[in-house]
Amino acid sequence: MRLTNLKVAEQSVSFLQAVQIGLGKQQGLFFPQSFPQLPVDNLLAMPFQQRSQRIMQALIGDELSDAVIGKLVEQAFTFAAPLQSVKNNLYCLELFHGPTLAFKDFGARFMAQAIQQARELEKTTIVTATSGDTGAAVADAFYKQPGIQVVVLYPEGKVSALQEKQFSTLGDNILTLAVDGDFDQCQSLVKQVFDDQEVVSALHVNSANSINISRLLAQVCYYFEAVAQCPPDSREQIVFSVPSGNFGNLCAGLIAKAMGLPFKRIIAATNSNDTVPRYWNEGYWQGKPTQATLSNAMDISEPNNWPRIEAMLTRGLIARSDIHAYSVTEADTETALRALDKLGYVSEPHAAVAYSALERDLADNEVGVFLGTAHPAKFKQSVEEILGKTIELPGVLAACQKKDSLSERIPADYQQLRKRLLQLR
Structure with missing residues (x-):
């Protein structure tokens, strides 16, 4: 497998090289032709x-x-990825049955194995940003792995309390930094790390965000699993709805389609951070200041993976008609959560965004599948307030809830981050 830097076409690497490098020259993403x-x-x-x-x-x-x-x-x-029936011809693909109760477990655990396979150095430093679930999945996948140091940046006060506890209470080889800013600023700091050759060389830096191709490719597999669980005569009519923030999840679905997986189209469902729906439906790309929402893991205005989707469109690997895009308001998110509850299905805000968009888009003769990306208990406070019922905590969440956070606070300033990273040498 050869992968090319989408910004610097002369940089062509193998799969293991891409896994080891993470991000290419000029912050370019690696992607196959x-x-x-x-x-x-x-x-x-x-x-x-x-x-x-x-x-x-x-x-x-x-x-x-x-x-x-x-x-x-x-x-x-x-762990499994079951397709749960919600009502006639509408299902949730539950991707939260892994160790950190989020879909990121699929990509993070495969990536952890791939990085160990590719690693040639005594020590690798994983620097990653999280808007919620990535931090926990990456921390769990690499926890106490020999030769691996993990640094997780996250926007202070902008992830749920339980999400934060999952990755900030581990210690050992997991350093968590609470950034005074939003996720886009955290993501920008990670990109600046990759442009700093002194830091990259000193720490042998890699990334665990979906910019790392190993994590993205692993996510392709659960789209095949979803279709496999549908009756053969309905597969051509499947419409996926994907809660979308950094757009790795949607990109993985499009890769599956490019490989021949039979489904009709895929919906990019965002919250109020609607850069992609505005671009897709109105033709201009303009990021706005990130807004805090109930679906905090999607509070991203500059999605990292969109260039990969553009590349697939340009190369004719997918068609424009394969994608529909919608933005869902906070009020509609709450309405969707209540509607799902009335159907007997307790969900959480990210999946509710996908369900709301799917309900707008789905025709009577089509089969809808929205992706459940996290266990509702990870958003216990907001879900309980909206639904007026108690959400039981799974054991893994109950255990980490009692632990103290070990996070360090830093400003959204690269020089401050750089100084802290170099202390890890």
Whole structure:
């Protein structure tokens, strides 16, 4: 597998090189020129792990042996992605059954295995930004792994209390920095790290955001799993609705479609941070100051993965008609949560955004699948206030809730971050 820097076309790397480098020159994303076509009918008849091994083998190619790729998948995908019926012809793909109760577990755990496979140095420093769930998934995937130091930046006061506790209470090789700013500023700080060659060289820096291609490709697998759980005669009519912030999740779905997965289209569902819906529907790209919302993990105005989606459109790998885009207000998010509750399904704000957009878009003869990206208990306070009912905490959340945060506070200033990072040498 060869991947090209979308900003510097001369920089072409292998899969393992892309995993190790993370972000390319001039902050460019690595991406393949095309994707393999798969024997979909045969794949959809396989169990999840076996199918996922075949998908990752096709994507990565012969750089890693089939046995090695099989081991990476087996160690990463140790939990299910069930398709839960909500009402007739409408389902939630539950992606929150992993160790940190969020969809990021799929990509983070595979990426952790891939980075260990690619690592040639005694120590690697993972620097990542989180708007909520990435921090917990990455911290859990790399916790106490030898030779790995993790640094998580997050916007102070702008992630849920339980999300924060999941990654800020671990210690050991996990350093968490609460930034006085929003997620876009955290993301900008991470990009500045990659432009600082002294820091990159001193700490052997890598990233665990979805800019790392290994995390993105792993997410392709659960779209195949969703379609596999639908009746064969309905697959061509499936419409996915994806709660979208940094747009890695949507990009993974489009990669699955480019590989031949049969579904009709995919919806980019954002909250009030609506840069992409405005661009998609009105034709101009203009970021606005990030707004804090109930669906905080999507509070992003400059999504990192959008250039990859643009590249797929430009290369003809997907069509414009494959994507619809909607922005969902806070009021509509609350309405969607209550509507789901009336149907007997307790959800959380991010999935509610996807459900609301799907309800606007879905035709009578189509099958809707919205992605459930986190367990509702991770947003216990807001969900309880909206629904007027108590949400039980799973054991993993109850345990971390009792622990003290170990985070350090820093301003949204690169020189301050740089000074702290160099102390890790």
